[in-house]
Amino acid sequence: MSHVSDLISTDIAQYLSAHEKKHLLRFITCGSVDDGKSTLIGRLLFESKMLFEDQLAAVEADSKKWGTQGDAIDFALLVDGLAAEREQGITIDVAYRFFSTDKRKFIVADTPGHEQYTRNMITGASTADMAVVMVDARKGVLTQTRRHSYLVSLIGIQHIVVAINKMDLVDYAESTYNKIVEDYMAFAKQIGLKNVTFIPVSAFKGDNIISRSPNMGWYHGSTLMGFLETVEINEMRMQQQPFRLPVQWVNRPNLDFRGFTGTIASGLIKPGDKIRVQPSGKESSVARIVTQGGDLPMAVAGQSITLTLADEIDISRGDVISTTEASAEVADQFEATLIWMHDEPLLPGRPYLMKIANNMVSTTVTAIKHQVNVNTLEHIAARKLDLNEIGVCNISLDKPVPFDPYEENPDTGGFILIDRLTNNTVGAGLLRFALRRSHNIHMQHVDVNKAARSAIKQQKSCVLWFTGLSGAGKSTIANLVEKKLHAEGRHTYLLDGDNIRHGLNKDLGFTDADRVENIRRVAEVSKLMVDAGLIVITSFISPFESERTMARGMLEDGEFIEVYVSTPLQVAESRDTKGLYKKARSGELKNFTGIDSPYEVPENAEIVVDTSGGSPAEQADKILEYLKGNGYC
Template sequence: MTRQDSSYQTDALIAEDIDAYLAQHQHKSLLRFITCGSVDDGKSTLIGRLLYDSKMIFEDQLAALEADSRRVGTQGQNIDFALLVDGLAAEREQGITIDVAYRFFSTEKRKFIVADTPGHEQYTRNMVTGASTADLAVILIDARKGVLTQTRRHSYLAHLIGVRHLVLAVNKMDLVGYDQATYDAIVADYRAFADSIGIARFVPMPISGFMGDNITTRSANTPWYDGPTLIAHLETVEVDQDATAAQPFRMPVQWVNRPNLDFRGFAGLIAAGTVKPGDPVRLLPSGKTSTIARIVTMDGDLEQAVAGQSVTLTLADEVDCSRGDVIAAAAAPPQAADQFEATIVWMAEEAMLPGRSYWLKLATQTVTAQVQAPKYQINVNSMEKLAAKTLELNAIGVANLSTDKPLVYEPYADDRAGLNKTLGGFILIDKITNATVAAGMIHFALRRAENVHWQAMDVARERRSALKNQKPAVVWLTGLSGAGKSTIANLVDRKLTRMNRHSFLLDGDNVRHGLNRDLGFTDADRVENIRRVGEVARLMADSGLIVLTAFISPFRAEREMVRKMMADGEFIEVHIDTTLADAEARDVKGLYAKARAGQLKNFTGIDSPYEAPATPEIRIDTSAMTADAAADLIVEHLLALER
């Protein structure tokens, strides 16, 4: 054998070894877990230690890490493991974790994706994000501090979201002299709390992420501990990743695949169950049925597909199906309803406004939802149910919500089917800012959603407007108090009446004497005030009337909510634009003076905001136009709609 032949043989053996290693690595099971707890419990340090001990750091990274560690003044060792995870400059400068940091590492037995979640209370929403896909949570506790409020909050949220495997890692044992009594007291304290919220089992262990005690090898410093090391537990914990495969088939439709006239398929990620060609299915919310014709993928058709696979399904029948619909097993379909009870975790800096319209996203469905005032808020320390009118940042409460159309759903926690994260968990999105403001878990549909139905009417709204010989509309005058809304609306009403038009004026003050007499002037009450007026205005427009409204209606979100109640083109937003100084000068009721003196709270323009319309149909500058001219402008706009 020549030297060249020997070299080729050696290269071939090396390639075989690499292929074998890659094949073994590819078929390892994957565990997703999070580290959570209170501030400075050592979460980032622990993950950095795991990355270091699993040889997941390159030499250049290690050199940079050692330099960074010396710069921040790490004592007692050359490496500050937390710097491996705290990737943002702001995190490194402040020494805290701000964002969720995801890291990958592997051992001989398993692959891992770990999320380092922030400990600060204001970043609890980030912890919810990390926990939403986790199989296991490592709850860290500083041995010097014991069980804290944030420890309880994170534990409750992890359990609420459905993380059933918990590790109680009592960290920084080196700082308490590896004292067993301290460790035992913390475990007992946490066990009492865990029992109170329904956590049936957790695995406690004493560790030191800084020193490496009981991370990858058993520590001689804790001879009284006979449990597993952290990495040994992570490698061997049994996570039932096949649970969703045993559930009835569900696939939310992501998009309709129509590359040509000869093919029409429905693409999506299978959320639960298995599916085969020939299986009978039901499409929701329509309830139509068909059978699976093909399961199409880029690599060819499949004989069977299971939960977790992304596929395109074709059906045997031409049925109407679009994004947001759910294809499900015909014999065991999910439910559809438009009113629910749910647990809500509020994530926004601004408090929840009951009655405000938000976007609700559940799987591939997006609907408009309104949340009612909470039934109660949960105290994470005592698990006491507290009365609440709203939910502040990081608050957890239970409330009813309603949607503008039926939502295909399943209870998030089902005793029969386990967790239904895909069709049971949702997020709420602010319609103005597009920011995610809350996460929620559906409990059940309200009985009223099943008992209340739309009654068909024999006389259509078009017939009612034809009888009046006019086009119905809602003219919504908005502006500061004293801007002239009521004066202008009254003039418009008089002019329309003289022209034999059928109109009706809803004035803000008048409505508060009757329909809305129970409402105050808090932001939440203002939202409900406009919601009720919007519903009344819609009913009047359905009867063929031209409805005039004069309300401050300070929030864009509520004006947009009313716009969506109406038919296209029937909502006319009129901004009565005036400066705050001019409004105060016209203050015949003396309201601004009382607000300035602190005698009148939540007054728009003083201590409550006014959000001016961005693109109103009509803008009237009262400093350049008389009230009569403004009324003529509105009437001309209405007449133009009839042409």
């Protein structure tokens, strides 16, 4: 028995050793809804013998309950795990599955085909080496087929298989296959896809999945599994790129050790190599490469390591360590391709958080240069981006970051946008290049600063930001506050919404995009006036919390004082001194706050005044008491 046990142990060890040495291929399936992506993956799992008996029994039972193919196994149920997916017969979430053959290991991401879940498709594609684009032979190339193919080309996936599925439902017609090949290749040439392979299949019946189909004698290419097992992926590509280590954390377990930990994004590093830390530009050399298993003589892309350096230099999370001979670029303004992934539209001027590598910075889309029509690839003028739309934009960051163009290094050139209020991921982007102005424009040092200007005026500069509905009484109270401050010898300036629109903002209307730009400009002017040492008073509806947060973020702590002029809508509407509510109710005035455009009530305003009770003079006195009590005047 001992001899038999030893033989079994030896066989297992040999199997595991051979398994470890197999190359791993990551790929996605994508395309339009109901093209058969989940069925295809289920078929691959079944044919590669990757199912346990209890799994097979469960899917047979589920096929009878949820399936649509009579008594046959519905292979899609092996992948569609959510109850909603099974009920609707669609994929919603990204499903990752592992399978293996004698030649290779695979991780496949089944991505949803519905347009509203395009964001999930991007998630699955972000780590893929290859894409299988599914096309229903009955329907041909659809809008979502083009959208997913365009996204695949943007992300930089090099190998594409177009699996023309459901050939059994078109009598395995070669003419149908040829027409789809012709249509897809015309689009592929437009978007620059070069390595495209076409395979006619029936995922349901197994034609050309594992073995060649007798029903399509006219096809002489590879089966799908044959292609997956043999396609050549340049697994060394990222090791051949310049060295990049985005610092994840500073490892300081004791006073005798200080290292910088992260996963190598590209390239290789050895002790003694000269390095540069960015964005600071400080230089040193590698002393040790430390891992849990001991020091290494060399580390390459994909490894998680800790570097110790020969010199004590300041390095923080988000910094990037490069080699001196091939350093990353550093900039704070870029052209980027942006894929919008949120129900609320992207509006230029609205602030977001940007996560790039391990760096988190504040960013604003300064301009949408154009939107891309995924059907025609036409460049369309746009003032906003809606859900699933793709645009080329200029973006501005609040500080310089190290980066590489996405085409050269996805880890240091790809980013996500995060909503500052909800922390939801709202967009994914690819940095193309730094704008020239990013390198050519620098802050000029001045000797007379904000503190000196405020001191000579004997006041602390700030912004009183009045916000509230039209008719709430903002302008009336703001005007009284300035009169009282002026009477006390204070240096002030009042920026009123209507007055600003006669000059600086006369080119803006009242759409959401224009309202965002209106507030952005006012916030920039207010910032300059605060720097001049003034007490600035602004009176704007400023209906969106995002823009008020943006304005607050431009100033130092304590310089932004939000004054919420609280008035019920019916009270504000009853005043209607300008007749605006009447026009809005009749449809003559579109995008009017409180009627057909929202007002987001401040949650943490420093001052709240209710003009439905109390006189404007009393409310103004309340604001002056706040200023005096907090040392502003």
